[in-house]
Amino acid sequence: MDICYLDLLQTRKILLSQVFFCKYRYFIYTSTHKFVATKAMKEFQSNTIGRFYTVSLSYEKADTKVRGRFSFFPEWVENFSKDINSFQNTKIFVLSTCNRTELYTQTDDIEKVIELFCRQIDVSPEEFKQYSTIYNGKDALIHFLRVSAGLESQILGDFEIISQIKTWFKRFKKYHVTNAFLERLVNTGIQTSKKIKATTALSNGVTSMSYAAVHYILNNFTQLSEKKITLVGIGKIGRNTCANLVKHIDVPDITLLNRTASKAEEIAKVFNLKVREYSELLPQVNESDIVIVATGSSKPIINKEDLVARKPITLIDLSVPANVSIALNEYDHVTLLNVDDLSRTINSTFEQRNKEIPKAETVVEEMLEEFTIWAENRKYVPVIHAFKSDLDRIKEYQIKTLKKDLITISEGETELSDRLVQKITNRLADYLIKNPEKAEDTIGLFKEMFQLQVSNP
Secondary structure, three states, rough: OOHHHHHHHHHHEEEEEEHHHHHOEEEEEEHHHHHHHHHHHHHHOOOOHHHEEEEEEOOHHHHHHHHOOOOOOOOHHHHHHHHOOOOEEEEEEEOOOOEEEEEEEEEHHHHHHHHHHHHOOOOOOOHHHOOOOOOOOEEHHHHHHHHHOOOOOOOOOOHHHHHHHOOOOOOOOOOOOOOOOHHHHHHHHHHHHHHHHHOOEEEEEEEHHHHHHHHHHHOOOHHHHOOOOEEOOOOOHHHHHHHHHHHHHOOOEEEEEEEOOHHHHHHHHHHOOOOOHHHHHHHHHHHEEEEOOHHHHHHHHEEEEOOOOOOEEEEOOOOOOOOEEEHHHHHHOOEEEHHHHHHHHHHHHOOHHOOOOOHHHHHHHHHHHEEEEEHHHHHOOHHHHHHHHHHHHHHHHHHHHHHOOOOOOOOOHHHHHHHHHHOOOHHHHHHHHHHHHHHHHHHHHHHHHHHOOOOOO
16 A cells, blocks of 8 residues: 555656646757757647638529539438548538538648539539638638628528538538537537527527518418418428418418428427328429428429419429429419528518627627637647556556555555546646647657657547
């Protein structure tokens, strides 16, 4: 017992003296040591902000038809992830909605990432770049946080965008093409969105494409209880549309259709609505007064030749690419609206919400600063982990030596040594974070002193 305790104290004394030397005698380093330290720091830059890019293609440069050509579908995630995983030192996730297709990536070669993406969606990189904007570093972070907050949405303050970001990130995380940097960024986006909703009025009123569709219907139709409404697609947007319709119509005549019938039946049961088999889509459309389409097909599911009824009908297509053929506009009895049309009908009412933009931008700045501090401190992670591993190695060696001498080591003593290792490691981490101007010299010293094998985070 006494020998073990003294041995642990001796180990602690040696380690603490080494930390003390790093902390207070870094200034005796020669210029050669400083060169080594600077070189070492360059090895820790793989997760810094400078390698982060956002490639954005949105409604600002591309209309619905163009955006449809650059849409990215969930069934492509696995194959695209394989391509990314075969490409060195790159992490990514893609966001594809009715308003935008965006790439969020950490990479050393953004041109190669764009090339792989364009190969997946079968377009040329030149064509893609014609409609897209590339942001890098801090500008890329700001853009992502603005998107998360609904500040870049076609409908200002759109509250649906953050759930779409979460969904797309999870799809890519499943195939191991994301990392701690991207995950922390998404979580920062979520917190930004929550804080803006809690402290500003940016999201008051019409703040989603699903409600924009309902807003249009409420303002352009009377006696809605007498109108036959069909909703095709029960994804997130479809469910929100359904809930808003039921909320504003006394006795709704709504029929739901979905490729997976059980999902439609589940929603119909909640709101006491009708369900029809997806195979009966075209007969149902021809019987309807209003049809809302919120599906994710790569091509139209309702075409000009499918509409045989000649009574007035309104078709609202919330999908990108278009899931209702634009050729239907050629009929005089058809009113066809897409997401661009809907945004134009309500953006003129946003004067009050526009006044909230400065408040929301202040929140974005605060969250950007918080994320930046975290990201910059990430560069210390490899050396901290390597240092702790070395301390653990020393600890295990000492324990093994004692056991060879037939000295019994209690669980409490093992726990004490673990705590000592963690405490010393925390001292190093705390010092690096609080003294960034001295970090390069300190890391160089620790690497040389302990012969640390440092890997990228």
